[in-house]
Each structure stands twice: as structure tokens, then as C-alpha cells.
Amino acid sequence: MSNTLENNFTEGSVLKTMVKFAWPLFLANMLTTFYNVVDTLIIGMFDGSVGISAVTTGGQILNLLTTVGMGFSNGGQILISQLKGARDQKSLNSAIGSLLTLCTIIGLLLSVVGLFGTQLGLRLLNTPAEALEGATDYMQITSIGLVFMFLNLALSAIMRGLGDSKRPLLFTAISAGINVVLDFLFVGPLHMGAFGAGLATMLAIVCSVLFALVYLYRRREHFSFDFKRRSFLLLPRWLKEYLRLGIPLALQSSVINLTLSYVLSLVNVYGVAASSAVGIGGKLINVCCMPYFAVSTAAGSICGQCVGAGKLDRVKKTIDTTMLINFCITAVTTVVIVFCPDPIIHLFDKNPEVVDICRLYLRLHIIHNASMAIFSSHGAACTGVGNTTLSAIAYLTDGVFLRLTLCLLFTRVFDMGLFGIIFATAVAPVGADIIFATYYWGGFWRKAGKRRYEMLNAAAQSAAAPEPAE
Template identity: 35%
Template sequence: MKEKQNLTSGNITKNLVLFALPLLWANLLQSFYSIADMFVVGRTVGQSGLAAVSNASMICFIINSFCLGITMGGTVLIAQLKGAGDRKGQTETVGTLFLVTFIASFVITISGLIFCRPLFILLKVPAAAMQDACAYMKIICCGTIFILGYHAVCSVMKGLGDSRSPLCFVTVAAAVNVILDLFLVSYLKIGTKGAAYATVFSQGISFVTAVIYLKRRNFVFDFKIRHFAVKADKLAVIMKIGLPAAGQMIIVNISYLLITGMLNNFGTAAAAASGVGLKINTFAGMPCWAVGQAVTAMAGQNIGADNIRRVKKTTLTGLRLNVTVTLLSILIVQIFAEPIIMLFDPSSPEVLESGILYLRMCCGANSLAYAVMYTFDSFAIGIGSSHIAMINALFDAVIVRLPLSWLFAFPLRLGFPGICLGQALSSLLPAIFGFCYFKSSKWERKTSAAQQGKTN
């Protein structure tokens, strides 16, 4: 496989933009899995279907968080090994990552099948949505191997500097997902189960396409059985970076899951509206995430090459880009909030009113603080300090989002708006902490994960 970009040289802004643009489009297309599900289900099944997919999506986010976190450890290590010019180390890392991914997918599948219904009961999912939520979740759990496999393949490509190939794979998957949603949910009337089948099948197509593509290229790994082996030193580094990164995302998404449980107290319309609002907010954050992923890959390659000055410039450039693209996203969402909500459920005034309120409060100035937080988290992960991102997640979720949402909603009796307010305030403290870590000189003396792997 031709390695598309060497991120240790050239214009930083140009490299970041060129690397981030394919990731942005890939993220946007991948988000259509859940957006298409909610759009079709909302118009075909109604409020109960939206509430079911909304609650199930929270658990899906947690599964995805684990997948992304673990494979991010592979991205960072491969990026640093590429920066250091160690091809053998790259090959061993890929083999280790793929085997660990395969094993983890089975553990997640079994756990999800056992615990999804008790978890929905704990979250007080509305009775009208319970059966559909369980059916949707069980199908998604059975497709975990495709989710993890796809993320593993793409993490390797991003670490090597190739952000374009994943875009091609997810384009195919998004098209298949939308077509199957329309056929299974709207035409065959299978309901939320049809949306789940569409998602799993499309992810499988994306994973298989990616593997076939790599096997036909001069890739660093040849996919022969004997090369799927766990190398202890590579596994240690992947886990050291990947587990805190996964922990960061899992903590945040568990907080959203608990927030969803709070929202369920206010009825089906509130649950449906917040689910739609979260999807839109997620969609608006895609440009920020793409730039952050580019910062991670670029910081990883440059710290592997021991170029501290370029790591700093990369982070600050990424910060400027993230604040700019986030501001544009905010303006678009605020201007078109009503028609966007109506796309999902045009017949329910309650869903429309609650959905608009959610976007007004949760996709505004607070999103700029999130852009700052995410940029510094991405920098920390890229240099191998993913524990900093996990600490930030604890600040975000445990210290701010959950306590304030509960306080405003129940003791202070603000209800649904109170939960929105608690979420809106959650990113400020982590943004400040991330900035302070970046400005400190401690990380500049850090040994790269690639060098640590060699000395272990």
C-alpha cells in the first residue's frame, strides 16, 4: 500500500487540512448509519421507534468508544514507528492489534447480549419503546466484529498517514445502509430491527472491502495466519495508550447514557427529542473530530521523529482550525434548528419544541469550549499521554455533566431544560486543564511510545 502522507515535513496547515478532509467526509458518512436509522424509523414507526433507537444508540456509542479507544492505541504506535522508520515494528503492531481486536469482539458481543435488557430496565426506557430497543441492540451486538475490525483496519491506515482509503470504504457502507433502511424499514415494515440489520450489514461490507483492498496492495501486513501473533511489547504500548483513550470515551458516553436515563423520566417525547438533538450535535462536531484525529496522527509521527517544535505547531494550528469549523457548525445548526428537527418527526409538536431547546442549549457557545478540549485531548493521545484525555473525561462527565444535570433537573426543578444546561457547561473545566498540560514543559521530556516499546 502506498503510504499517502509523511506528516513529519511540509506545511503544517496544509498537511492537517489534507489529512482531516477525508476523515471528515468518512466521519460524516459513517454517522449516516445512525442518522439514517433515526430518520427512517422516526417517519415510519414514530415516537416509540425514535425513543428505542435513541436509547439503544447510547449503548452503541459505548461499544464504539471501546473499539475506537483500543484501535487508537494502534494508530498512535504505528504513527510513531513510522516517524522512527521502523517497518518491522509496524508489522508486529498490526498483527497484535488485529488479533486483540478479534478476541475483544466476541467478549463485547456476549456481554451486550446478556446485559442489554437489564440495562434498559435500569435506564427506565419507556414501555412503548422497550421491545424495539432490545431487538435493535441484540442485532447490533452480533455485528461487533465488523465494527471493531473496520476500526482496526482504519486505525492502521491513519497511523501510516493514509486518511483517504477509509473514506472510500465508508462511502460504500453509507450507501448500502441507506438503501437497506429504506427497503427493510419503510418497504418491508420490519421496524427498528430492519434499521439494525441495515447497520450491521453495511459495516460488514465496509470491513470486508477494506481487507480486500489492503491484501491487493503492498501493505505492511500480509494477512497470513502465522502473522496474527501478539507481541508482548507492542501489546503493552497499545494497551497503555488505548485503554485510557477507550476509558475517556466510555466515561463520556456512560454519562450520556445516564443522562438519557434522566431524560426518560420526562416521557417518550423528551427521550425522542434528546436522541435527535444528540445526533445532530454529533453531526455538527464531525469537523472538530476530523481535525483532532489529524492532530493525533501528526503529533504521533512527529514525536516519533523527536520533533517537539513541530508537535507544538501542529497542536496550535489544529486548535485554530477547530475553533473556526466549530463556529461555522454552530451557526448552521442555530439557523436551521427547526427544519432539521422536523426532518425526523414532522408530526409531533412536543418533539419539535424539546428538540429545538436541546440544540439551542447544547450546540452553542459551549461547543467552542469542547473544540478546545478535544484539540488538546487529541494532542495528548498523539504523544502517548492518553491518560490526560481520560482525566479530562472524568472532569467532563463525573465532576460537571452528571452532577449539574441532576441538580438542575430535579432538586432545582428545571426539568428537561436543566439537563440540557448541565450538559452545556461540561466542557469548560477540561478545556482549561488540557491547555495547562500543553503549556507545561513536562510532556516535552516524554519518551515516545515507539521508543518505550523498544526498551521494554
């Protein structure tokens, strides 16, 4: 692995650049999902459906808390990629330090929320009585480590914004390896159940963050951050930018997870088998969506750098390439879901009722995957130019106005039961498709990108100007 910790995305072949940048992101996303999948597999082996329900329900609240960190770190990635494209080194250094400090503060605050809000959250989710103790244990141990989760998210976002996806993969691989070993130890021989699964995940992330900080510090001469104490100051200039970019992203992710939590509470009414099946199905669909996330994240970083450099035609070429790749991904995942779902489900749970429900979940979510191909492509243009507010509106349309509304409509008006809930979650992303496609094909992103370039260029020139002599 070379010493270069940054890459210029404003030149060269778009397809080659995207594939080179996206494949480590895909592997890193797979390994991140692997944390949850390993938890579920091992819990299923030793604690059965009750253990899976506990980890799934506790994990839903954990996801709700971590989405706040994801929102601010992803907002940081947008800003850092734009500053990288504008070649404003001085601003890059202070922006990186401010992001690390901000994510640390937010992580500490939400750790307190997680510790003291566990019981309320689990009651709101209608957690099955037999899974309540395990879900409580899982939530409380993972809440303690939230600050490290947030730092992990921030470090990965910084590296992606600078154009490096290989180091985040390295850091994630270290975490995944430690997680697997500790999972088997804590849940298997030590019989620590859901608490052990949560403890394994947290210790793995702590090790990954410490390794990443030491690694980057020792190579700081190749990195856009000097690690000096003054550089960690949370500057008002960057706080304002991170709030502008991060709040809509955090809001969209939090609301999506809130609606998913509400959907899970509706599912839990149908018992442990339904809870387990939807939990397994959700994890498998997340795996199917990992390539979309990787490609759209790569596209967002490329678009951000191109906006900072004023190369808007290259932004369009990037989005068109993203769309082509995503449709190929959809074809592959559809074949797998249609022809061989059962052997995959059996890895988690062989209960016939669980398998039947999970198979239905996967096949209905082919619609969801096709929608992901569209809105993750067009959404990259939206986030690349820094319009996170529209992104939030699109996701709120998905999560609140469609997913939530359709769930209530199908269950309470049409009495479609569990099928109605699953179908509602599958078709909800269509609303976001329409919004993002309109923004892209209407050319609104180009106007926003031009304004953003002019602002960044003016700021860079101002920072480079010599100070007046006294």
C-alpha cells in the same frame, strides 16, 4: 486514487498537510454519523417517535460497547503513527497484526455481553414501555455484529496512523451506501422496524470490513503489513503497549457513554417526546462536532509521527493550526444553530413538542461546541505523545465530575427539570478544557514527547542491530 497507502507527516506545510489529511476524515465521520441519522430518519418516517426512541435508547447501549473498541483502536493509531515516524518497519508489521487480533478477541467477548445484557441495560435506562420491544430488537441484532465493528475501527485506525485517510473514507462510503439501501428496504416495504434498522447497519459494516481486508491484502506491497499468519500473533510487547494506551481511552469513552446513558435515563422520565428530541439533538450536535473530530484526529496522527521522528517544534505548530481551524468551525456551526434549527429538526420529527425541546437543546449546546474547539485541539498534543492517562482524567472530569454532578444538582436541588439536564450536558466539557490547556501551555507535552522519542529510537536501534553470531 494512488497506490500509496502511507504518508510522511514530518515534513512540508502543516496547514496543507492537515487539510489534505483531515477532509477525508471529516467525510468518513459524516458518513459514519449518517448511519445513525438515516436510521433515525427512516424510523421516524415509518414508526414515528416510538421508533426513534427505540433506536436512540438501543443505540446508546451499542455506543457504550463500541467505545471499548474505539479506545483500543485509537490507542493503536497512536502507537502506529509513532512507529511510522520512527521508521521502524519490523515493529510496524507486528504491531498491526497484534492490534487486529486484539480487537477481534474483544469484539467477540462484547458480542456475548451485548446479547445477554440487553434487558438489564434497557431497564437501567428507563426505556419507555412502548419503545422497549424495538430497542431490544435493535440491541440484539447489532450485538451479533460487534466483532466486525471492532475490526472496522481497527483497520481505520491503522490506516490513519500510517497517514492514509482516503481508504478509510472509501470503506466507509461502501458501508454507508449499503446501509441506506437496506434501511429503506427493511424498515419501509418489509416493515421490520428497529430490528431492520439494526440489521441494515450490521450488514453494511460486514461488507465494508470484507472489502477492506481484500483491498489491503491485494495491495500489501504498498502497506506496512504482510498478512502472514505469524504476523497475527498477539505479542506480549504490543499487548502491553495497547493496554497502556487503550485502557485509559476505552475507560474514558465508556464512562462518558455511561454518563450519557444515565442522562438519557433522566430524560426518558419526561416521556417519548423528550426522549425523541434529545435523541435528535444529540445526533445533530454530533454532526456539528464531526469537523472537530476530523481535525483533532488528523492532528493526533501528525503529532504522533512527529514525536516518533523527534520533531517536537512541528508538534506545537500542528496544535496551533488545529486551534485556528477549530475556531472557524465553531463560528459556522453557531450561525446555523442560531438562525435555522427548525427546518433541520423537521426532517426528523414535526411534533411541535419535540421541535421546541430540540431547538432548546441545540442552542444551549453552542457552549458545548465552543468547548470542543479548545479541548479537541489541546487534547491532540496529549494523545500524540501517548499520554492517554491524562486524556482519560480530562474526559472523566467532563463526564462524571461535571456532567453527572450538574445533572443531579440542577434536577434534584434546583428543580430545573429537563432544562437543567440539557444545560448540564452543554457546559460539562469546560472542565476538560482547563486540564488540556494547562498540559499544553505548561509545556508538559514537550517533556513527555522527548521521553517517548528517546524510547522509540532506542527500540528501533535495538531491532536493527544484527544478531550476534553463535
